[in-house]
Amino acid sequence: MTADNNIGTLGHLKVLDLTDEKGQSCGKFLADLGAIVIKVEPPEGDKTRHHGPYFHDKEDIENSLHWFSYNTNKKSITLDITESKGKQILKKLVGRVDFIVESYPPQYLDGLGVGYKQLKSINPRIIMTSITAFGQSGPYSHYVANDLVAWAMSGFMYTCGEVDRPPVRCSIEQAYVATGVQAATASLLALHYRNLTGKGQQVDIAMRECLPSGGFEIFFWETEGYIGERLGVKRRRGNIYVRDLWPCKDGYIGWRLMTGPLGATTAYLLVAWMDREGMAGELKDIKWETIDMNQLNKEQMERWESIIISFLKTHTKQEIYKEAFEKGMQMSPAHNTGELLRYQQLVERNFWVNVEYPYLDSHITHPGVFCVMSESPLVTPQRAPRLGEHNQEIYIGELGYTDRDLIQLKTQGTI
Amino acid sequence: MKDYTSPLQNIKIADLSWSVVGPDIALYLSYYGAEVVKLESLHTPEVTRRSSPFKNGVSTLDRSLVFPIHNTNKYSLSINLKHPKGRAIALRLVSWADIVIQSTTSKTLEKLKLTYADLREVNERLIVLVTSNQGQTGPYSSHPGYGDAVVALAGFPEVTGWPDRAPSLPPGAYSDSFTPWFGTLAVLAALEYRNRTGKGQFIDLAQLEVAANMLTPAFLAYSANDSQIIRRGNRSQTDAPHGVYRCIGDDRWCAIAITSEEEWRNFIKVLGEPDWARAHKFSSMAQRKRNEDELDKLIETWTSKHTAEEVMTKLQANQIKAGIVQNVSDLHRDPQLMHRGHFQTISHPEVDKYTIELPPYRLSKNHAELRRPAPLLGGNTEYVCCNLLKMSGEEFAQLYSEGVFE
Numbered sequence: 001m002t003a004d005n006n007i008g009t010l011g012h013l014k015v016l017d018l019t020d021e022k023g024q025s026c027g028k029f030l031a032d033l034g035a036i037v038i039k040v041e042p043p044e045g046d047k048t049r050h051h052g053p054y055f056h057d058k059e060d061i062e063n064s065l066h067w068f069s070y071n072t073n074k075k076s077i078t079l080d081i082t083e084s085k086g087k088q089i090l091k092k093l094v095g096r097v098d099f100i101v102e103s104y105p106p107q108y109l110d111g112l113g114v115g116y117k118q119l120k121s122i123n124p125r126i127i128m129t130s131i132t133a134f135g136q137s138g139p140y141s142h143y144v145a146n147d148l149v150a151w152a153m154s155g156f157m158y159t160c161g162e163v164d165r166p167p168v169r170c171s172i173e174q175a176y177v178a179t180g181v182q183a184a185t186a187s188l189l190a191l192h193y194r195n196l197t198g199k200g201q202q203v204d205i206a207m208r209e210c211l212p213s214g215g216f217e218i219f220f221w222e223t224e225g226y227i228g229e230r231l232g233v234k235r236r237r238g239n240i241y242v243r244d245l246w247p248c249k250d251g252y253i254g255w256r257l258m259t260g261p262l263g264a265t266t267a268y269l270l271v272a273w274m275d276r277e278g279m280a281g282e283l284k285d286i287k288w289e290t291i292d293m294n295q296l297n298k299e300q301m302e303r304w305e306s307i308i309i310s311f312l313k314t315h316t317k318q319e320i321y322k323e324a325f326e327k328g329m330q331m332s333p334a335h336n337t338g339e340l341l342r343y344q345q346l347v348e349r350n351f352w353v354n355v356e357y358p359y360l361d362s363h364i365t366h367p368g369v370f371c372v373m374s375e376s377p378l379v380t381p382q383r384a385p386r387l388g389e390h391n392q393e394i395y396i397g398e399l400g401y402t403d404r405d406l407i408q409l410k411t412q413g414t415i
Numbered sequence: 416m417k418d419y420t421s422p423l424q425n426i427k428i429a430d431l432s433w434s435v436v437g438p439d440i441a442l443y444l445s446y447y448g449a450e451v452v453k454l455e456s457l458h459t460p461e462v463t464r465r466s467s468p469f470k471n472g473v474s475t476l477d478r479s480l481v482f483p484i485h486n487t488n489k490y491s492l493s494i495n496l497k498h499p500k501g502r503a504i505a506l507r508l509v510s511w512a513d514i515v516i517q518s519t520t521s522k523t524l525e526k527l528k529l530t531y532a533d534l535r536e537v538n539e540r541l542i543v544l545v546t547s548n549q550g551q552t553g554p555y556s557s558h559p560g561y562g563d564a565v566v567a568l569a570g571f572p573e574v575t576g577w578p579d580r581a582p583s584l585p586p587g588a589y590s591d592s593f594t595p596w597f598g599t600l601a602v603l604a605a606l607e608y609r610n611r612t613g614k615g616q617f618i619d620l621a622q623l624e625v626a627a628n629m630l631t632p633a634f635l636a637y638s639a640n641d642s643q644i645i646r647r648g649n650r651s652q653t654d655a656p657h658g659v660y661r662c663i664g665d666d667r668w669c670a671i672a673i674t675s676e677e678e679w680r681n682f683i684k685v686l687g688e689p690d691w692a693r694a695h696k697f698s699s700m701a702q703r704k705r706n707e708d709e710l711d712k713l714i715e716t717w718t719s720k721h722t723a724e725e726v727m728t729k730l731q732a733n734q735i736k737a738g739i740v741q742n743v744s745d746l747h748r749d750p751q752l753m754h755r756g757h758f759q760t761i762s763h764p765e766v767d768k769y770t771i772e773l774p775p776y777r778l779s780k781n782h783a784e785l786r787r788p789a790p791l792l793g794g795n796t797e798y799v800c801c802n803l804l805k806m807s808g809e810e811f812a813q814l815y816s817e818g819v820f821e
Contacts, residue, residue, distance in 0.1 A: 009605065009607065009608045010607060010608075012611065029600060033600075052652050052653050053632065053635075053636045053652060055640070056639065056640060057640060065632055065636055065639060065640075066632050068635055069631040069632045069635055070631070134751050135751065135754070135755055135777070136777075137754070138750070138751045138754030138755060139750045139751055139754060140731075140751035141751075142731075143731045143738075144731070144734055144735070144736045145736050145738060146672050146674065146736050148649060148651075148657060148658075148659075148670050148736075149670050149737060149738040150738075152659065152738040152739060152740040152741065153670075153738035153739065153749075154741070155741050155742065155743060155745070155746045156585070156586060157659075157670075157740050158741060158742045158743075159586045160575070160583065160584075161576060161577070161583055162576070162577070162580065162583065165577060165580075165648075166649070166660070166668050166740075167740045168575070168576055168577065168583065168648055168649055168659070169575075170571065170574055170575045170585055170646075171574045171575070171645070171647050171648075172574050172629075172630045172632060172633050172644065173632075174585075174629060177628070177629050178593065178596070178629075179775075181593075181596045181597055181600055182596050182774065182776060183776070184600050185596065185599050185600045186778065188600065188603035188604060188607065189422045189423075189447050189603065189776075189778060189781070190422070190780075190781075191422075191603075191607065192422040192423055192447075192603065192606065192607070193418075193420065193421075193422040193778070193780060193781055195607075195610060196420050196422070196424070197418065197420050199780065201779045201780040202778075202779045203776055203777070203778050203779070204776065204779070205776045206751075206755065206775050207775075208738075209752075209755070209757060209774075209775035210775045212586070212587060212589070212592040213743070213746055214586050214587065214742075214743060218743055218770065219468050219480045219481070220468070221743040221744060221747075222480070222769075223480070225744075227742040227743050227744050228742060228743060232576075232584075233572070233581075233583060233584050237467070238467055244563045244566075244567075244584055245567065245572055245582065245584055247581070252567065252572060252581075252582060253567070254560075254563050254566065254567025254568065254572075255563070255564070256563055262462070293467075294467060325555065325558055330559050330560045330564065331560075331564075332558070332560055332564040332565075332568045333567065333568065334568070334570070334582065335567070335568055335569070335570045335573075336573045336643060337573070337630075337633045337634060337636075337637045337643050337644065338637055338643060339570070340568070340569065340627065340634075341634060341637060341638070344553075344555070345549050345550070345553045345554055345555040345556070345623070346553075346627070348552075348553045348554060349550055349621075349624075351624055351627070352634075362639065363638075364635055364638050365634055365635070365637075365638035366631070366634065366635065367624070367627040367628050367630075367631050367634055368624065369624075370597045370620075370624060370628045371598070371601045371618055371619060371620045371621070371624070371625070372618070372619040372621075373601065373604075373605065373616055373617070373618050373619075374531075374617040374618075374619075375608065375612075375614050375616035376604075376605070376608045376616065
């Protein structure tokens with residue numbers, strides 16, 4: 001909270017982070033942009049510290065890789081905001097910060113006497129970013145959700161997966177990051193308003209609205225009442241289904257076969273390659289740029305697909321990517337986690353960051369910053385804090401408590 | 416009380432981008448007061464203007480239903496950049512702007528002489544964001560591709576779908592959805608930096624690097640534990656039940672997630688305390704996890720006797736995380752979305768009415784502003800030149816007759 005921390009894009013701004021998994025990445029992204037972010041945890045630790053996977057698969061509050069992922073660049077203090085001494089301390093902190101990010105149920109903090117209205121009287125410039133599953137008011141405002149339920153209610157899940165199975169989600173939770181980044185965006189909108197008027201405000205974010213509602217289906221529903229279907233790796237476009245992921249010898253390739261001017265370049269290059277290896281078949285004579293996708297029929301598309309798949313299955317994804325890159329075909333390999341970590345493009349951009357975790361006697365690779373800014377670079381990830389790691393720095397250094405006070409607060413269970 | 420001051424009321428954006436990601440960044444900023452001019456050309460119209468579906472199936476450049484939802488609130492200025500005088504007009508737009516959004520690979524920008532260095536010469540306070548699949552530097556920076564390529568490169572297929580089936584994909588072109596969220600955040604941060612220091616800057620927004628930030632725990636698990644996280648359907652690593660269950664009706668489902676013992680006790684109460692729920696094999700989270708296949712079948716015998724609406728309502732009344740797997744028709748009837756005004760309708764001269772979804776945030780002092788429908792191609796060229804860029808009527812007429820605005 002000191003001036004020498006004034007680095008990065010938002011180095012002059014301070015954030016109190018009172019979130020659970022729903023909003024944790026909001027503080028992380030603000031911290032990546034240089035803001036000083038203090039994660040306020042209950043004395044027993046944030047419950048997200050019990051969210052796996054764990055370092056070396058050992059469950060412990062200092063071992064959660066999920067926690068590590070979304071708490072880099074933050075400071076951690078412990079504070080029981082439900083008891084009276086804790087509330088007093090929270091109010092002191094509120095007087096010194098620009099943002100509070102929280103994800104308690106609606107009205108919960110008001111009930112404790114530390115809701116937006118009460119805190120505003122301490123600091124009228126405060127921006128309170130409130131994250132809930134469905135919103136601060138309305139018929140579902142008391143409903144609860146996690147990532148899975150957010151997927152379901154958002155509309156994003158209905159068309160994900162296969163026709164003979166239930167709708168499905170991505171196994172790495174998406175709703176929480178989607179919420180965090182948009183909550184950070186909304187916080188900065190409120191900041192720009194404060195710059196103009198001097199006034200703070202409350203921002204209300206609904207997690208389930210943070211995921212996309214489902215792509216193109218909205219047009220088809222509006223124009224013809226079509227509600228979409230689960231097509232695996234295919235998409236409906238007009239009367240046909242187009243494939244976005246193609247099997248090859250050792251995995252999958254990301255690409256969409258398109259006719260017309262947008263797809264002709266890749267199609268010709270691919271067919272020329274197939275022809276060199278005697279596998280082009282009937283594709284050889286097609287004038288790709290003259291064919292309108294809307295005039296194609298399903299059977300024709302499926303026939304073309306099977307010819308192409310037979311060919312792709314004779315090559316590895318690296319062989320295909322090499323050819324695609326050299327010739328300018330719009331095809332890309334589908335990586336797994338390990339392959340992306342080794343992918344030359346990201347290695348040469350120095351994207352990955354090997355973060356030191358001394359207390360685990362280890363280094364862990366984190367994704368690097370989400371964008372490259374030329375004048376005020378983002379802060380590369382520093383390890384997530386241990387529980388209460390910055391109690392001394394904040395309580396003694398900032399709020400002026402003594403060592404003795406700290407011991408007392410600890411014994412009373414306040415921190 | 417809402418206020419008439421918009422957070423970005425003094426901010427001007429030149430949207431020189433293409434397709435979805437760049438246009439959406441400018442769109443999100445426009446909702447909170449930024450004025451956006453979209454640079455287009457009659458010769459190479461924006462790809463979303465050429466994307467089906469079209470209003471009543473009539474495919475003109477102003478009738479695509481895709482273009483409007485990414486370009487509401489914007490003015491359209493048409494300039495032929497291949498015309499010898501085109502570039503100079505584009506640079507006048509750039510000197511008017513605070514922010515320029517581009518979405519081309521570095522090679523294309525060099526060819527057009529519209530790189531950051533070129534733009535900075537006319538406006539040194541400028542914030543320039545360029546979005547691309549893989550970034551402006553690095554060996555694969557010039558490799559072309561749409562959003563589908565990023566989703567594959569980032570590794571989404573491996574972690575989406577069923578463990579016993581081939582990989583699946585998130586709906587839509589998912590990276591087209593999440594990249595603009597990060598781009599908008601970056602621009603707002605850069606504006607704040609400029610407020611403090613007077614300095615503009617260049618932002619290289621690589622969709623692949625944003626995508627990696629959407630999958631963070633996978634890389635930590637791989638790095639720390641040497642373990643590859645792969646798709647596991649709807650299951651959680653630790654909790655059960657955690658899935659999507661069939662309900663009464665055609666393709667109707669409800670998601671249910673139990674993440675504590677207390678929730679489990681409430682859950683079986685709602686189910687009417689069936690005998691099976693008392694069995695030892697379901698008595699703890701670990702036991703339920705071990706016997707999850709059987710557990711899921713038993714739960715489905717209950718859900719399949721109810722509508723998805725009933726299942727959600729009963730469970731949520733007991734503070735259990737549950738939700739209908741909503742389709743687009745459900746979304747338009749969702750009382751909570753209605754309460755929040757999530758869907759807004761806008762009138763447009765060529766497509767009649769279209770629906771736009773607001774961002775997921777509500778500010779207590781500011782509205783999301785819908786000021787005007789998406790522009791017709793080149794529909795505001797004269798207004799932009801004469802009113803915003805302060806060109807004289809004479810000069811405009813002269814350039815117009817030379818075909819600069821085509």
